[in-house]
């Protein structure tokens with residue numbers, strides 16, 4: 001009997017179990033408690049920011065981060081078109097309007113010269129630009145050395161969507177720390193999980209205090225329930241924070257396993273014409289997902305061909321994110337495009353990348369790819 005090999009399943013075991021049981025037995029089951037406070041301190045220490053606020057999802061973290069930098073109804077916010085829909089949705093929650101920017105074809109991260117061009121264009125039209133939201137794609141930091149000066153020059157705050165990138169770095173600085181505020185996700189498929197959860201990380205303690213206030217229904221410190229503005233029920237549970245603390249202990253080990261797996265894919269595909277590992281040059285990536293790009297005119301096969309071969313063997317793969325400018329929910333949105341995200345969507349494939357994959361599962365995936373490639377090479381050389 002074989003079971004499905006999933007793309008990026010949760011990696012949990014005895015350590016998570018013991019942390020969860022301790023939290024349960026402590027009586028702190030509500031969205032408040034010592035594990036919640038400790039989880040915030042530990043993630044902030046790991047990233048090197050002064051503080052953090054734990055919330056119920058990465059999407060909630062993005063929403064509060066955008067509010068924290070002052071994004072308001074009618075503002076324009078720059079968002080990479082290649083991202084998960086949460087980045088754009090969080091912008092809409094604030095009443096602002098996302099404008100989409102294309103990506104670098106080799107990394108999938110936002111195309112910085114295009115950001116500069118778009119900022120100029122929007123400013124010359126007199127628009128109020130609320131934020132730029134770079135996304136650290138597939139666990140690889142955006143090119144902050146180039147991007148931060150562009151945003152500083154335009155005097156626009158950066159909100160870093162580091163949902164995929166906890167543990168990654170750019171020139172020695174940790175993912176999550178680049179903007180005025182960063183957003184992390186602990187969803188079930190991410191590099192580490194609290195089953196569902198997220199966090200804001202920032203050096204701006206006033207911004208974080210306001211986010212914490214908004215995350216708890218904006219309840220005033222009074223004995224009765226007093227509210228001066230509309231808040232949200234976004235706080236993370238103490239139980240889930242305990243799960244997160246156990247995951248954080250294991251984070252470097254889990255990143256190491258994903259990196260080893262990526263190295264094995266790299267070796268397998270190295271001699272194959274027309275196949276490129278997206279973001280392969282970035283040695284400081286957390287290797288969240290390994291993505292290949294297949295150029296059929298050189299390989300003689302498509303990403304979809306390989307996906308079908310693997311699906312028939314119960315091995316899950318996925319296309320890369322469908323660009324936001326292609327999503328019906330964002331039809332008609334203004335965009336500045338080169339075609340790079342469309343190409344990655346057409347030619348990219350996300351391979352099983354989870355740290356919980358067993359050696360047997362890894363061998364079966366690599367074997368199935370090898371079988372596919374041998375058949376293709378045989379056919380083309382015959």
Ligand SMILES: *Cc1c(COP(=O)(O)O)cnc(C)c1O
Pocket residue numbers: 057058059060083084086087135161163164184185186187196197198
């Ligand atoms: C996962 C993800 C999010 C959202 O995180 P949730 O915890 O699922 O709400 C936001 N942005 C990107 C780029 C993501 O990959």
